Amino acid sequence: MKVIFMGTPDFSVPVLEALATHHDVICVYTQPPRPAGRGNKLVSSPVQQAAERLNIPVRTPVSLRKGNATQEFQDLQADVAIVCAYGLILPQGVLDAPKMGCINVHASLLPRWRGAAPIQRAIEAGDTQSGVTIMQMDAGLDTGDMLLKGVVPIDENTTAQVLHDALSKQGAELIIKVLENMPEPIKQPETGITYAEKIQKTEALIDWSLPAQQIKNKIMAFNPYPAAYFMLNGERIKVFNAQVEEIEINAAAGEVLDNTLLIACGNNTALRLTQLQREGKKRMSASDLLKGFELKKGSTI
């Protein structure tokens, strides 16, 4: 099958790789290289790097609406286009161009968590499961008919990174299945629709007045990026892992309850911080952090 792949971040790479081994990927669309990281050097997207490794032609239009981008897309005469976290709106002329249309790999169990940050929002909301939905694209935001779903459980150890990797892997498997044997499209339910707003850095500051479980969910959802944090002596300290402590406490939110980073949260709950990172330092366990860093019982963060 002649396939066009459209994607940008790490998440999309396994999907591209799977397609490349099973089909004829004739062209890859991805976001253009952007200044990133220390030094602001121009960095091409993970998908572009993978495509170059696979010797697949790459296109990096800034928009598909401008110029003759749509025409050039149509000229490829593909059988299908697979879209996975591409980052650009596809005009109708693009959606209709391939014989089988455009098929999207989305990292949630639709219609829950349509939109930009489904992985993080699922964990943050305390969902017990997430998954991948393969769907036929239409003009709406993740509103197309569903072709195949796969479920991935979320437990107390599931970080966004872990879920990201699991969903990415599963997306790669499912897209191959769909192309092998096209399932009947199913309309998305009218109920249970939620939207996964893009993650803002301002959300990452921990509010200790919230219940411990909610804070824990945010910590897991924001690991590794942008990482939940609190401020101490003007220093930003990121928290990458924590454990809800099953005890009744009576202390002001943010109070340090012992010498091993048990912190008072809202509703008389408590959270034990277990993995943190100081500015300029590596991520480390609470016990390591405390060997060279004073944060004693009774103080408040």
Added chain:
RNA sequence: CGCGGGGUAGAGCAGUCCGGUAGCUUGCCAGGCUCAUAACCUGGAGGUCGUGAGGUUCAAAUCCCACCCCCGCAA
């Protein structure tokens, strides 16, 4: 040339400004003590202070030069 922090015993840090061969916490080993407390006490091992048969100096972890690696911010 985007801004900035850091590389010192297994681990986490101090010491660097005001040069004089290294210290704290923890871990480890040995012994003791304890109902219990990340328990406590005593003794011990463990470091070419990122690299350079570099520069300065009587003397460099500390000052100068070059390079390598890690990380934070911003994007």
